[in-house]
Amino acid sequence: QLRLQESAPGLVKPSETLSLTCTVSGGSVRSSHFYWGWIRQTPGKGLEWIGNVYYTSSVYYNPSLKSRVTVAMDTSKNQISLTLSSVTAADTAVYYCARQGAQPDARGFLDVWGRGTTVIVSS
Amino acid sequence: EIVLTQSPGTLSLSPGERATLSCRASQSVSSSFLAWYQQRPGQAPRLLIYGASTRATGIPDRFSGSGSGTDFTLTISGLEPEDFAVYYCQQYDTSPPSLTFGPGTIVDIK
Numbered sequence: 742q743l744r745l746q747e748s749a750p751g752l753v754k755p756s757e758t759l760s761l762t763c764t765v766s767g768g769s770v771r772s773s774h775f776y777w778g779w780i781r782q783t784p785g786k787g788l789e790w791i792g793n794v795y796y797t798s799s800v801y802y803n804p805s806l807k808s809r810v811t812v813a814m815d816t817s818k819n820q821i822s823l824t825l826s827s828v829t830a831a832d833t834a835v836y837y838c839a840r841q842g843a844q845p846d847a848r849g850f851l852d853v854w855g856r857g858t859t860v861i862v863s864s
Numbered sequence: 865e866i867v868l869t870q871s872p873g874t875l876s877l878s879p880g881e882r883a884t885l886s887c888r889a890s891q892s893v894s895s896s897f898l899a900w901y902q903q904r905p906g907q908a909p910r911l912l913i914y915g916a917s918t919r920a921t922g923i924p925d926r927f928s929g930s931g932s933g934t935d936f937t938l939t940i941s942g943l944e945p946e947d948f949a950v951y952y953c954q955q956y957d958t959s960p961p962s963l964t965f966g967p968g969t970i971v972d973i974k
Contacts, residue, residue: 780963788909788952788965801961804865837908841963849956849963850899852920854908 743767745838745855753832753862759825763838763855770819771796776841777821779812780851781834789834793841794821828862835859866891868953868966876974883940885969887953892933897956900929900938903968904949912951913938940971948973 744766753759761779770777778793792802792812802810811824825832836858839851867890877883887898895916901909911920913929916936926941940947953966 787967788954790963790965793961803962839908847914849897849958850911850914850954851901851909851963852911852914854910857908 743840743853745840745853747836747838747855747858749836749858749860751858751860753828753860754864755829755862756827759823759828759832759860759862761823761836761838761858761860763821763823765819765821769816770814770821771816774842774844774847776801776843777814778839778841778851779821779823780837780839780854781832782837782857783831783834791823791825791836795843830862833860833862865962866893866955866957866964868955868964870951870953870966870969872969873967874970874972876972877943878974879943879945881943883938883943883947883971885938885940885951885971887931887936887938887966889934889936889955893936893955895932897958898929898931898936899954899956900927901952901954902947902949903952904946909952943971947971 746764749761776793779791794800794812794814809826813822838855840853842848869888871886898916900913903909917929928939930937950968952968
């Protein structure tokens, strides 16, 4: 059974860089059938898509975050990662990793999610 | 950017009643790229419906989706206790690839 597990520092200081990893078990990130991505959730803005990565290393980002975000894949560890630079309190959120279909008849939705991890930006 | 609006914000119903949730898009959305999720407190969202009307694996048939263009609906035919949760619609843009979510509808117990 596919499982996604986020790991995170929990607390990040303002202006620093947030780094998260998502370990995938029960399946391979090196699949042509799926994108792997990040979504965050805040009480104020709800669910916000951050970006995703394909096994070819193609990446796609939310335009509102693009200047600060990097999503990457490590196939040797079966992980995806997220870095978000110059964080502020507005980046305090629950961060989820999730799988998105990439095939023409099964794309555009997130069918498997991690449990999420809370990141607080505070000094 | 396509903006999704959901209504009502909160729906107060009793178990066994029918719930009708609306999702409206600021521009036409391909039905292939409209999905619905359920989120219970403390849990990640769970995919219910994709392609506007196809139930995801393991989703009970009391959940159904319909609609096209800019107006989509999620119907729960008879609310079970575990269905009281928040529901989100989501659309996918192909150019450039991106996803956006609606603000959610809370279904709570009357």
